[in-house]
Structure formats: C-alpha cells, structure tokens
Amino acid sequence: MARAIAGWAVLENRPLLTGVETVLIRRLQRWESIPRYQRLAMLWAFGAIALGLVTWACFALGLNFSTASFAFLIVIIALSLLDSFVSSVVFSVIAVGCLNYFFVAPLFTLGVEQGQDLLALAAFVAASFVITSLIRRVRELGDIHREQARLINLTQAAYLAEAQKLSLGGSFGWNATTGEIFWSDESYRIFGYDPGVKPSLALIAQRVHPGDGDKFRPIVERGAVANGAVDFEFRLLMPDGAVKQVHLVARPLSGAPGQFVGALMDITARQQADQELRESEYRYRNIFRAMAASFWELDFKDAGSMLRELRAAGVKDYAAHFAAHPGTVREMMRATHVIDVNDQTVALFGRGDKAELLRSLDAFWPEASNHIYAASVIAAVTGKPSYAAECKLRTIDGREFDALFTACFAPETVAEGKLLIGVIDVSERVRAQEMLRRVQTEFAHAARVSMLGELTASIAHEVNQPLAAIATNASAGLRWLDRAEPNMEEVRALTTRIAADARRAGDIIARVRNMAARRAPERAQLSLNGVIDEATTFLLHELQAQDVTLTLTLAPDLPPVAADRTQLQQVVVNLAVNAVQAMAHGGARARKLSIRSARDGDMLIVVIEDNGPGIAADHLDRLFESFFTTKDNGMGMGLPICRSIIETHGGRIEARNRDEGGAAFIFTLPPAT
Amino acid sequence: MSPIEGLCEAHPGAGNAPKAEGVAQEPLISIIDDDDSLRTALVGLVRSLGYRASAFGSATEFLAAGEPSASDCIVTDIHMPGLSGIELKQRLTQEGCAVPVIMITARMEPGLEERAVASGAACFLRKPFEVSALVACVEKALKRQP
Numbered sequence: 001m002a003r004a005i006a007g008w009a010v011l012e013n014r015p016l017l018t019g020v021e022t023v024l025i026r027r028l029q030r031w032e033s034i035p036r037y038q039r040l041a042m043l044w045a046f047g048a049i050a051l052g053l054v055t056w057a058c059f060a061l062g063l064n065f066s067t068a069s070f071a072f073l074i075v076i077i078a079l080s081l082l083d084s085f086v087s088s089v090v091f092s093v094i095a096v097g098c099l100n101y102f103f104v105a106p107l108f109t110l111g112v113e114q115g116q117d118l119l120a121l122a123a124f125v126a127a128s129f130v131i132t133s134l135i136r137r138v139r140e141l142g143d144i145h146r147e148q149a150r151l152i153n154l155t156q157a158a159y160l161a162e163a164q165k166l167s168l169g170g171s172f173g174w175n176a177t178t179g180e181i182f183w184s185d186e187s188y189r190i191f192g193y194d195p196g197v198k199p200s201l202a203l204i205a206q207r208v209h210p211g212d213g214d215k216f217r218p219i220v221e222r223g224a225v226a227n228g229a230v231d232f233e234f235r236l237l238m239p240d241g242a243v244k245q246v247h248l249v250a251r252p253l254s255g256a257p258g259q260f261v262g263a264l265m266d267i268t269a270r271q272q273a274d275q276e277l278r279e280s281e282y283r284y285r286n287i288f289r290a291m292a293a294s295f296w297e298l299d300f301k302d303a304g305s306m307l308r309e310l311r312a313a314g315v316k317d318y319a320a321h322f323a324a325h326p327g328t329v330r331e332m333m334r335a336t337h338v339i340d341v342n343d344q345t346v347a348l349f350g351r352g353d354k355a356e357l358l359r360s361l362d363a364f365w366p367e368a369s370n371h372i373y374a375a376s377v378i379a380a381v382t383g384k385p386s387y388a389a390e391c392k393l394r395t396i397d398g399r400e401f402d403a404l405f406t407a408c409f410a411p412e413t414v415a416e417g418k419l420l421i422g423v424i425d426v427s428e429r430v431r432a433q434e435m436l437r438r439v440q441t442e443f444a445h446a447a448r449v450s451m452l453g454e455l456t457a458s459i460a461h462e463v464n465q466p467l468a469a470i471a472t473n474a475s476a477g478l479r480w481l482d483r484a485e486p487n488m489e490e491v492r493a494l495t496t497r498i499a500a501d502a503r504r505a506g507d508i509i510a511r512v513r514n515m516a517a518r519r520a521p522e523r524a525q526l527s528l529n530g531v532i533d534e535a536t537t538f539l540l541h542e543l544q545a546q547d548v549t550l551t552l553t554l555a556p557d558l559p560p561v562a563a564d565r566t567q568l569q570q571v572v573v574n575l576a577v578n579a580v581q582a583m584a585h586g587g588a589r590a591r592k593l594s595i596r597s598a599r600d601g602d603m604l605i606v607v608i609e610d611n612g613p614g615i616a617a618d619h620l621d622r623l624f625e626s627f628f629t630t631k632d633n634g635m636g637m638g639l640p641i642c643r644s645i646i647e648t649h650g651g652r653i654e655a656r657n658r659d660e661g662g663a664a665f666i667f668t669l670p671p672a673t
Numbered sequence: 674m675s676p677i678e679g680l681c682e683a684h685p686g687a688g689n690a691p692k693a694e695g696v697a698q699e700p701l702i703s704i705i706d707d708d709d710s711l712r713t714a715l716v717g718l719v720r721s722l723g724y725r726a727s728a729f730g731s732a733t734e735f736l737a738a739g740e741p742s743a744s745d746c747i748v749t750d751i752h753m754p755g756l757s758g759i760e761l762k763q764r765l766t767q768e769g770c771a772v773p774v775i776m777i778t779a780r781m782e783p784g785l786e787e788r789a790v791a792s793g794a795a796c797f798l799r800k801p802f803e804v805s806a807l808v809a810c811v812e813k814a815l816k817r818q819p
Contacts, residue, residue: 466710476721
C-alpha cells in the first residue's frame with residue numbers, strides 16, 4: 001500500500017508527499033516488512049473475517065442488495081490495498097457469492113431469478129475488478145517511482161563521490177558533543193585511512209603535521225566551544241613522509257547544536273603550482289631586472305594585425321614578400337612598441353632615461369638588420385619557440401654595435417601580443433674575431449711566403465725556361481735579320497714565340513705574386529680539381545728534382561666549393577711539399593705522390609698520399625699544433641695554418657699513416673650552396 | 674739490338690763519322706730539352722747559325738732514334754725525366770762516343786757544374802744564358818770535330 005500511495009503522488013506529478021501520506025507510508029511499510037507467507041495468512045484471515053462481518057451486519061440490518069454491494073466493495077478496496085491482485089480477485093469472487101446467497105432472490109441459494117439481479121452482480125464483479133486493477137497499476141507506479149528514487153540517490157552519491165575525487169575535496173560531519181565523525185570516501189583518501197576505519201579526532205591528530213599541531217588544535221577547540229565557522233589550512237604528515245597541504249572549511253549544522261558539517265580540500269598540488277609560479281615569476285623578474293643582458297618586452301599586437309592583413313590579402317610566403325617589400329618590414333618595426341626594458345638595456349641603448357626607450361622598435365634597428373627582424377617574425381609565425389641571430393643594432397644616440405639578438409615566442413605571451421627579446425653586446429667578441437681573422441690571414445701569408453722560399457729553386461727554374469727561350473729566339477731573329485737577305489718569315493715565327501714565352505713568364509710571376517700577396521681572403525665558387533691542377537704547377541720541378549712521380553686522380557663532375565683560391569692552393573702545395581720532403585728523407589724507394597679528389601657523402605674530399613717513411617706514432621696527435629715541427633729549419637706553422645684554412649672553409653683535416661707505408665693527409669670541404 | 678748499342682757506329686752523313694766524299698753537308702746539332710718552348714728556340718737558333726738541327730724531348734728519345742752517331746754536337750738540358758744530361762754524357766763516353774755535349778740547366782743546385790764538367794761536358798751554361806756564349810760553345814765544339 002505504501003507503494004500505492006507513492007504511486008498516487010507520482011500520478012499527481014508531485015515530487016513530495018503530504019504529511020498524512022508520509023505517516024501512512026511509514027505504517028504500511030512496516031506492514032510490508034512482515035514476511036510474505038505470514039502477511040498472506042494474516043490477510044486471508046482478516047479478509048474472511050471482514051467479509052463475514054459485513055455479510056452478517058448487512059443481513060442483520062436488512063440492507064438491500066445495492067447498499068450491501070457498496071459495503072462489500074469498500075472491503076475489497078481495503079483488501080486489495082494490502083496485497084496482490086490475485087488476492088483481491090479471490091475476495092471479489094467470495095463477495096459476489098455472499099451477495100448472491102444472502103441478498104438476491106431466491107435467498108440462501110446461489111440462483112438468480114430476475115435478470116436485473118444478474119446484471120447487478122455482473123456490475124459488482126466488473127466494478128471490483130476495475131478497482132483492484134487500478135490499485136495494482138498504482139502499486140506498480142509506486143514501485144517504479146521508488147526504484148527511480150533509489151537509482152537517483154545512487155547516481156547522486158556516485159556523482160558526489162566522483163566530483164569529490166576530481167576536486168580532491170572530501171566532506172565530513174562532526175558531532176562535537178558525542179565526538180562522532182563522518183568522512184566521505186575522499187576525506188578518507190585525504191587523511192590516508194582505509195574506509196573501514198572509524199574516524200576520530202585521534203586519527204586526525206596522528207596525521208596533522210607536528211608544525212601545525214598547535215595551530216590545528218586551538219581552532220578545533222574554538223570551533224567546538226564557540227560553535228563558530230572555521231576556515232583554515234594545515235599540513236598533514238603522511239606515513240611515507242609526504243606532506244599534504246589541506247584546506248578545511250566547516251560550519252555549525254543549523255538546528256543541530258554541537259554538530260558541524262564541513263569540507264576538506266587537498267591543495268598540495270595547487271599550492272606547489274602556486275609556489276612554482278611564484279618562483280618562476282621571481283626568477284623571470286630577477287632575470288629581467290638583474291641579469292647582465294639587455295631584455296625588452298615588446299607589444300606586437302599592431303604588427304601582428306599587419307601580418308593578419310597580409311595573410312588575408314593572400315600572402316603565404318612571408319619571406320618572399322618581405323624580400324620584395326622591405327618597406328613592410330620597417331612599417332612592422334614602427335608598429336612594434338617597446339613597453340618595458342631592464343636597467344642593462346638603459347645602460348646599453350639609452351642615456352640613463354628608461355622612458356625615452358619606450359617607443360617604436362625601429363629607432364633601434366638599422367636598415368642593414370631588416371632581414372633579421374623579418375626572419376624573427378617568420379620564425380614566430382611558423383611556430384618556432386625562439387630565434388637568435390647576430391646583427392647590428394643602434395643605440396638612442398645612433399651608435400651602431402654588434403649584438404646577439406634573441407627572441408622568445410612563448411605561446412602564453414604571444415597570445416597576448418607580447419614578445420620578450422634579449423640583446424647581448426658582442427662588439428668585443430666580434431672585434432676579437434676580426435682580430436683573430438687578421439692574425440690568421442697574416443700567419444697564412446707568412447707561411448705562404450715561407451713556402452715560396454722553399455720553392456725558390458723550382459720557381460726560378462719555371463721562370464728561367466721562358467726567359468732562356470726568349471733570349472734564344474731573339475738572338476736567332478737578329479741573325480735572320482742580319483743576313484744579306486733577311487728571312488722575315490723566320491723572324492715573324494720567332495717573334496710570335498717570343499711573345500708566347502713572355503706571356504708564360506708573366507703567368508708564372510703572377511701566380512707567385514698571388515701566392516705572396518698580403519690580402520684579405522676572398523671566397524668564390526671554385527673547381528676543386530682546378531685548384532689542385534694550379535697548385536701542382538708550383539711543384540712540377542720540385543717533384544722532378546726529387547725524382548717523385550705524381551699521380552693525379554681527380555673525380556669528374558665534382559660540385560664547386562666556396563673558397564679562397566690562394567689559400568686552398570697553399571694547403572695543397574704545403575701538404576705536397578711536406579710529402580716530397582718526407583720522401584727525400586725516406587731512402588731510395590721509388591718516390592710516389594698521389595693526389596686524389598672525390599665525393600665523401602655530403603662533403604668533398606682530397607687525399608694527398610706519399611710512400612715515404614710515414615709519421616712517427618708520437619707525432620700524429622701533435623702534427624697540427626702550432627710550432628710543432630720535425631724539420632731542422634721548420635717553423636711548425638704550415639700544418640696549423642692548413643688546418644685553420646680548412647676549418648675556416650667548413651672542412652676538417654687529418655693525418656694518418658698508410659697500411660702500405662707512407663703518410664696520408666686528408667681534408668674535406670663542403671660543396672658551395 | 675738495343676737502341677743504345679752501337680751508339681757511334683758509322684752512319685752516312687754523321688758528324689763524327691767519315692763523311693761521304695764530295696757531299697758537303699752542314700753540321701747536325703741535336704737539341705734535347707723537355708721544355709717545348711726552349712727546345713723550339715734552340716732549334717731556331719741553330720738553324721739561324723746555318724746548321725742543321727734535330728730536336729728530342731728526352732735523352733732516352735734521342736738514344737732510341739740512334740742520333741748519337743749522326744750528331745756533330747749535342748745541346749742538352751741536365752734535368753729531364755728519365756736520363757739526365759750528365760747521365761747521357763756518361764753513357765756516350767762509356768760507348769766511346771766522343772760527340773761534344775753542351776749542357777744547360779735552369780737549376781741552381783751547388784756542385785752541379787762540377788759534376789757536369791767532370792762527366793766531360795764541352796760547355797756548361799745556366800739558363801737564362803747569354804746566347805752568344807752558347808753560340809761560342811757550339812762553334813768551339815764543332816771546330817774540335819776531326
């Protein structure tokens with residue numbers, strides 16, 4: 001019947017039951033809690049008695065059929081409220097029998113004389129069945145409602161539990177008078193206890209961090225005494241030594257003195273994140289303010305808008321666009337505003353007044369460095385995390401200096417249209433590098449002159465040949481002219497040869513002069529094989545004088561190298577002369593010098609090999625050290641300069657002994673891009 | 674027979690070989706130098722002097738051509754691939770070939786002149802030489818011919 005009452009409430013679309021309904025439901029629930037077989041026996045006994053009493057009372061009172069049937073109908077409704085449909089049907093059938101026997105003529109029989117009595121009995125049966133069916137439907141609705149309510153309760157509890165897990169927050173109840181404590185599952189997890197344990201203040205005290213014990217206890221005591229709301233943070237020291245930071249809020253439960261309800265929040269992670277954020281902010285501020293580097297914070301919003309406009313206009317290749325429209329780059333610079341700088345920036349770029357630096361970026365950017373700004377913008381829009389390059393920058397006074405420019409494109413700041421850039425003054429380093437380059441150039445020149453000194457005999461021989469030819473041809477020409485009949489044909493032929501020999505002598509002198517010239521290196525796209533060929537012209541007579549056979553194995557179709565011709569020739573000549581000299585000290589073996597060029601992966605490689613005595617094992621690692629020499633009159637600068645030249649050209653050089661005897665010097669160079 | 678065997682055997686028209694009677698032939702000067710331009714120049718000079726000239730890029734080539742028996746005078750470079758000028762002279766002397774050899778060189782190495790003279794060189798000249806000195810050497814060498 002409780003189900004039926006709840007079912008009525010559902011039918012009326014009422015979420016809550018009235019007070020009477022609630023009382024009824026409670027009592028009927030007590031009835032329904034009796035075991036079924038016992039309840040059924042009681043019901044049948046009660047039903048039999050009720051039907052008997054109604055029959056006797058109606059008969060004794062002499063009530064007619066209609067009144068008696070109404071009384072029976074009430075009894076059947078009451079009985080059907082107490083149990084199942086089947087019982088109600090059985091009671092209806094018994095009631096019809098009683099009505100027929102005691103109230104329908106002929107009395108005391110189950111026969112029916114008049115058709116209208118039969119109709120009345122049928123109407124009673126139908127009415128009782130309809131009523132019991134309705135009651136059954138209402139009971140079913142009550143069942144459904146209760147199941148739904150149960151499921152909703154379960155779901156809400158599950159939602160609450162999950163929500164508490166997600167928020168790392170638990171709930172608790174505390175009866176300060178009885179000491180009874182309730183914890184939600186998440187509260188158990190926060191305190192690190194098994195859900196089967198009965199919560200108590202003692203358990204809490206075990207977990208409270210010793211440093212917060214004094215802080216925790218008075219607040220709890222104050223809460224218990226004054227019944228005031230509490231809101232505080234404290235630490236828990238877990239058995240594994242971990243420390244949890246917990247935020248607790250609680251307030252008295254209204255209408256229940258001495259009882260509190262509250263929430264616990266594990267804020268360890270949040271507090272760590274806050275701490276890290278504070279430290280990060282602190283570090284950032286320290287870096288920004290105190291580091292000995294110039295830092296700038298830029299507002300890039302307007303320049304960003306210009307970029308978006310370009311993209312909307314169909315520009316896809318920013319690099320090509322910037323190259324074709326350098327004015328756009330300057331406009332973007334003007335639209336990039338300096339919003340903050342550190343003290344180092346004021347010292348480096350300004351005149352002591354920070355405010356005068358807070359202007360458009362273009363004031364500090366020479367035209368010559370436009371491409372660096374453009375490249376940094378492209379790096380930012382293509383998702384690069386940072387960009388760095390060396391370029392010229394300009395102080396507020398207009399002085400230009402060499403700077404290492406770095407830009408950081410952190411997504412958080414980029415989203416706000418802000419950029420952080422750093423500038424380091426590298427003028428001293430650039431000057432030092434320039435000085436080093438000059439010294440290296442000077443050394444290379446000195447080494448070339450020294451090398452030419454060693455080749456004096458070969459060079460003299462080279463020059464003497466055409467000079468001797470010229471003198472001879474001239475003398476012969478004079479003789480043909482001095483004849484009684486000058487032979488002009490002979491004279492013409494001789495003069496042509498004189499001119500050719502003079503050119504040859506001039507070429508030789510030009511080669512020597514180039515080699516001896518003191519000038520800054522100039523890179524050009526060169527054929528590596530061509531450089532080797534030219535270098536060997538310095539060597540031919542030296543090789544001949546030393547009885548050295550030269551083999552050139554030059555790979556065809558090598559890509560060009562970007563190099564200084566004279567310096568590369570110097571390397572080849574130096575290595576070849578070393579090889580010839582080594583072989584001269586190496587005994588009577590047939591001397592062979594081999595120069596090979598080839599591709600080696602992405603690089604070009606040149607191998608200069610001899611079949612001399614090789615390199616002593618303890619000299620191998622020191623060959624390229626400055627002032628290390630194995631020659632009596634050597635300076636020890638030839639190989640270090642070769643290494644310097646090759647490395648300046650982006651290659652590497654090494655020496656090793658050949659398995660078959662002799663030494664091999666190998667250097668690599670990158671092909672020109 | 675090896676090309677260098679019988680270097681100075683009689684050869685019709687040869688300089689130091691008996692000349693064919695009644696046939697007046699200009700002396701033959703053999704030029705040996707690995708430098709093309711100087712070799713050509715020396716040939717031109719010899720021809721301007723009114724002599725015949727033959728030219729070779731190396732001593733080996735000269736010997737292979739059987740020229741020693743025909744030459745009246747040899748003008749040779751000292752440093753050449755293969756046989757040097759001094760080695761050529763030594764070889765000729767060993768073979769009993771008395772043809773005068775004038776040696777020229779562009780090299781400055783010490784002791785070279787002494788070695789050349791010791792080998793029996795008629796003249797030793799350094800490049801670039803005075804042409805008149807070379808002409809004098811050639812004419813002197815030819816006068817010594819029997």
